[in-house]
Amino acid sequence: KLGEGWSLVPSWEPKDQAGRRKQFTHVPMLVAEQPGAELELEFSGTAIGLLEVAGPDVGILEYSVDGAPPKQLDQFTEWSERLHIPWAYMLEAELEPGDHRLILRTTDKKNEASGGHAIRIVQFLAN
Structure with a gap:
């Protein structure tokens, strides 16, 4: 379930001059x-993560699984x-087997070297 601020970009490409990996441009991405x-994402398994493109404007995310206290x-x-680099993050890797709910949100926080608050998801990683 997508809230306000998210869009599915059918053929993403960077708007800046930073480097990129050609296999991760002109592909669909979920962007905020x-x-x-x-x-909000419902999934089954014992782990959840993100395959994303982490470029010069990515921010600090907040997430929670099954109502647990948020993590950043x-x-x-x-x-x-200098690069929009493909990167995988495992958010939770030791959940009880079964159905779960992920809440993910962008925050107003960012790394001091970052120019923004973006996230670009290529795939969710569930196991």
């Missing part, structure tokens, strides 16, 4: 660029300043 965008994730990598 402003703080406060929230989504700084998406900015050591290469993000």
Whole structure:
């Protein structure tokens, strides 16, 4: 379930001059660029993660699984300043087997080297 602030971009490409991996351009991505965008995902398994593109404008996410206290994730990598780099993050890896609910939101926080609050999801990783 997508809240306000999210869009499915059918053929994403960077708007800046930072480097990119050609296999991760002109592909569909779930994108939010402003703080406060929230989504909800129901999944089955014992783990949940994200395959995303972590570029110069990614922010700090907040997420919660099954109503647990929120955790934060700084998406900015050591290469993000100059590259839209594909990156996988495991949010939770030791859940009880079964059905779960992920709440994910963008925040107004960011790495001091980042230029924004974006997230670009290529795939959810559930196991």
